[in-house]
Amino acid sequence: MEWKILAQPILDSRMLLILKRAEKIQRYLSKAVITYDSLPREIKYIAGIDIAYSDGRAYGAAVVLEYKTMRIIEEKTYSLNMTIPYIPTFLFLRELPPAIAVARMLKVKPDVFMVEGHGRAHPRRFGLACHFGLVLNTPTIGVAKGLLCGEVRSINDSWKPIIDGEEIIGAAVLTRKNSKPIYVSVGHKVSLETAVKIVLECSRHRIPEPIRYAHLIAEKAKRKT
DNA sequence: GCGACAG
DNA sequence: ATCTTGTCGC
Numbered sequence: 001m002e003w004k005i006l007a008q009p010i011l012d013s014r015m016l017l018i019l020k021r022a023e024k025i026q027r028y029l030s031k032a033v034i035t036y037d038s039l040p041r042e043i044k045y046i047a048g049i050d051i052a053y054s055d056g057r058a059y060g061a062a063v064v065l066e067y068k069t070m071r072i073i074e075e076k077t078y079s080l081n082m083t084i085p086y087i088p089t090f091l092f093l094r095e096l097p098p099a100i101a102v103a104r105m106l107k108v109k110p111d112v113f114m115v116e117g118h119g120r121a122h123p124r125r126f127g128l129a130c131h132f133g134l135v136l137n138t139p140t141i142g143v144a145k146g147l148l149c150g151e152v153r154s155i156n157d158s159w160k161p162i163i164d165g166e167e168i169i170g171a172a173v174l175t176r177k178n179s180k181p182i183y184v185s186v187g188h189k190v191s192l193e194t195a196v197k198i199v200l201e202c203s204r205h206r207i208p209e210p211i212r213y214a215h216l217i218a219e220k221a222k223r224k225t
Numbered sequence: 226g227c228g229a230c231a232g
Numbered sequence: 233a234t235c236t237t238g239t240c241g242c
Contacts, residue, residue, distance in 0.1 A: 050232095051232075052234095053232085053233055053234070054233095054234080086231090086233070088229090088230040088231070088232090089230075089231080091231055091232055094232075094233095116231080116232070121231085122231080123230090127231070128232085129231095142231090144232085145231080145232090146231060146232090147230085147231080148229095148230060149229090149230075176242095177242080178241080183231085
């Protein structure tokens with residue numbers, strides 16, 4: 001965690017100490033992540049979370065969709081001032097607060113959440129999606145557009161495993177024919193197999209509907225301000 | 226040592 | 233992530 005940090009004047013020695021402690025916390029909390037299915041067999045509602053930025057402000061959006069139809073049944077937004085810089089592997093410092101806040105505003109309790117960012121496909125096996133799922137103690141799936149660590153094994157078809165060391169930390173999923181894959185990993189209380197299945201069932205475009213809608217809603221909230 | 230690195 | 237028009241392709 002030294003690379004881009006030196007390129008950012010805002011990161012003083014004090015911040016470096018905070019990151020050191022954060023790493024330790026991430027490694028510790030990663031042990032509490034549940035990587036098997038602990039969610040309803042029949043999913044009725046699924047939620048998507050995304051954050052957009054403008055000036056020094058973050059706009060979080062949460063949307064709940066009816067699983068069977070992918071229709072929006074509820075949406076909420078929440079914004080706050082943002083001063084924390086983006087630092088790879090520490091995305092939670094920026095996005096967890098607005099993500100948790102906006103998720104708590106939902107009246108409908110979804111069976112599973114889809115969060116923008118990695119879950120276990122993280123150097124310390126504790127990406128934003130794990131953090132989110134653990135804090136809210138709810139089933140969560142991590143979906144990212146780019147790889148943070150690990151490598152995709154060019155094996156079979158539908159989805160390819162993301163390998164880091166000896167373990168499978170996620171899956172590269174092709175949600176649409178001629179486009180780049182998206183990276184799916186366990187957030188909390190959902191197995192990788194189920195996570196991939198859910199992502200595929202929610203895909204009409206490259207980005208699965210819950211996150212795609214959350215993104216649009218966050219963008220809309222940003223514009224109207 | 227150098228490069229890479231979710232949003 | 234964000235700043236941005238037209239354009240190629242399913």
